[in-house]
Amino acid sequence: MPRQPRLDAPGTLHHVMGRGIEKTKIFREDADREDFLSRLAELCERGFLSAYAWALMANHFHLLVKTRVQPLAKSMRKLLTGYVINFNRRHKRYGHLFQNRYKSIVCEEEPYLLELTRYIHLNPVRAGIVQGMRGLSKYPWAGHSVLVGSVKRDWQDTETVLSYFWHKRGHSISGYEEFVQEGISQGKRPELVGGGLIRSLGGWAQVVSLRRKGIEASSDHRVLGSSEFVENLLSEADEQERKTLRLSSKVLDLESMVKEITEGEGLTESELRSGSRQNKVSKVRRLLCQLAVRKMGYPGAEVARFLGVTTSAVVRAAHSKDLPEIQKYL
Numbered sequence: 001m002p003r004q005p006r007l008d009a010p011g012t013l014h015h016v017m018g019r020g021i022e023k024t025k026i027f028r029e030d031a032d033r034e035d036f037l038s039r040l041a042e043l044c045e046r047g048f049l050s051a052y053a054w055a056l057m058a059n060h061f062h063l064l065v066k067t068r069v070q071p072l073a074k075s076m077r078k079l080l081t082g083y084v085i086n087f088n089r090r091h092k093r094y095g096h097l098f099q100n101r102y103k104s105i106v107c108e109e110e111p112y113l114l115e116l117t118r119y120i121h122l123n124p125v126r127a128g129i130v131q132g133m134r135g136l137s138k139y140p141w142a143g144h145s146v147l148v149g150s151v152k153r154d155w156q157d158t159e160t161v162l163s164y165f166w167h168k169r170g171h172s173i174s175g176y177e178e179f180v181q182e183g184i185s186q187g188k189r190p191e192l193v194g195g196g197l198i199r200s201l202g203g204w205a206q207v208v209s210l211r212r213k214g215i216e217a218s219s220d221h222r223v224l225g226s227s228e229f230v231e232n233l234l235s236e237a238d239e240q241e242r243k244t245l246r247l248s249s250k251v252l253d254l255e256s257m258v259k260e261i262t263e264g265e266g267l268t269e270s271e272l273r274s275g276s277r278q279n280k281v282s283k284v285r286r287l288l289c290q291l292a293v294r295k296m297g298y299p300g301a302e303v304a305r306f307l308g309v310t311t312s313a314v315v316r317a318a319h320s321k322d323l324p325e326i327q328k329y330l
Contacts, residue, residue, distance in 0.1 A: 011066060011067065011068075012066065012067050012072070012106055013064070013065075013066050013106065013107045013108075013109055013112070013113060014063075014064070014065055014066070014067065014072055014104045014105065014106060014107065015062070015063070015064055015104070015105045015107055015116050015120075016062070016063040016064075016065060016072070016076065016102055016103070016104045016105075017060060017061070017062055017063075017102065017103045017104075018060060018061050018080065018098050018099075018102040018103070019059060019060040019098065019099045020059040020060065020097060020098060020099060021096050021097060021098060021099045022099070023059050024059060024097065025058045025059050026058075026059055026060065026061070026087070026097055026098065027056050027057070027058060027059075027061075027141075028091060031090065032087060032090070033056050033141050035083060035086050035087070036056065036061070036079075036083050037056075037153070039078070039079050039082055039083055040054070040063070040079060040155070041153070041155040043075050043078065043079060044155040044156070044157075045155050046300075046301075046311070047068050047069050047300065047312075047315050048067075048068055048069060048070050048074075048075045049065045049066065049067060049068060049072075049075055050065060050066040050068060050157045050160070051063065051064070051065050051143070051155065051156050051157060052064045052065070052066070052113065052117055052143070052156075052157055052160055052161055053116060053117040053120040053121055053143045053144075053161070054120065054142065054143045054156075055120050055121060055123040055124060055141070055142040055143070056141040056142070057123055057124070057127060057129075062120040062123060063120075064107075064113070064116050064117060064120055068319075069293055069294070069299075069300055069315055069318060069319065070293075070299060070300075072104060074299075076102055076104075080098060080102065084096075084097045084098070113160075113161070114161070114164055114179065117143075117161055118179060118180050118183040119183070120142075120143070121136065121142050121143060121144035121147075121180060122136070122180065122183055122184060123142065124136060124139050124141070124142055125184060132184075133177060133180065133181055133184075136180075137150050137177075138150055143156055144180065146158060147161060147162065147173070147176060148173055148176070148177060149173060161176065162176055164176075165179070254292060254298060254302070254303070254306055257288065257291060257292060257296070258272065258288060258306070261284060261287060261288050261291070262284065265280075265283075265284045265287070265325070267280065267281065267284050272284055272285060272288070272307070273306075273307055273308050275308055275309065283323065285307060285309075285317065286317040286320060286323060287323050287325055288303070288307070289303060289314050289317035289318040290317065290318050290320075290322060290323065292318075293314065293315070293318035294318050294319070300314040300315045300318065301314075303318075
């Protein structure tokens, strides 16, 4: 059976896992870990991902991230390809490092953002790498130490997780630590990373209960969430794919896209790239950014170079409120 495509869209929460081929260690020394994290940091700082939780183990890693201005696949390709090249160079080896492609699960934020943050950050405790909460709070290779403030990594989004516990930072950290402590006795939690119907419904007890009642529920092995969430996600993914195909059939590259938009909006290409702040020029520039970055997946930096503006300006324009004119080009 062919592999199903990954589900993705801006603002989608993913639990990402990658393992070494044949249980190969993918992190042999601290230099490896720092290299991996520096690449993850760059993706977060450039607005491609928001990272809420992560753990680097000897032969695998876990990430809990939300996509922003580019698809997850593009971010992971940049992260893993660069890492493997440097890893092989450092350790004088050749060939593949990771087992198949990484695994990613689309997750419903409520209640799974907190559940997965706890699950991911307890990996070093379950593996016996650190002892209890005290050891975990000082462990530099998992995001828990960043959340409790003992390690500083500015690229990690700590506010989102801590905001669930209290409005004052000191209280929110203690509330978060208590929440993680309660998870130690829960063990491996296979329903958070298992397959298909079990994962989507939250365990076999839920599956059996619904089947006894004659209730059919939607599930998908790529999704961790309620039946309603699965249905909505798949529907949105289908619609996004149709829009992308429609747009791709009309516009093949950035230059062609610019030509079509400027002609359609009564503007010249030189005016668009002039840096002018006139209302009409700004509006068409914003329209181009929304189509190129959000709908076609172009990197913000590439669009910025083409327009002669900053990457941050392109990112802001791409994720501002949709212009009505965008529908003409979808």
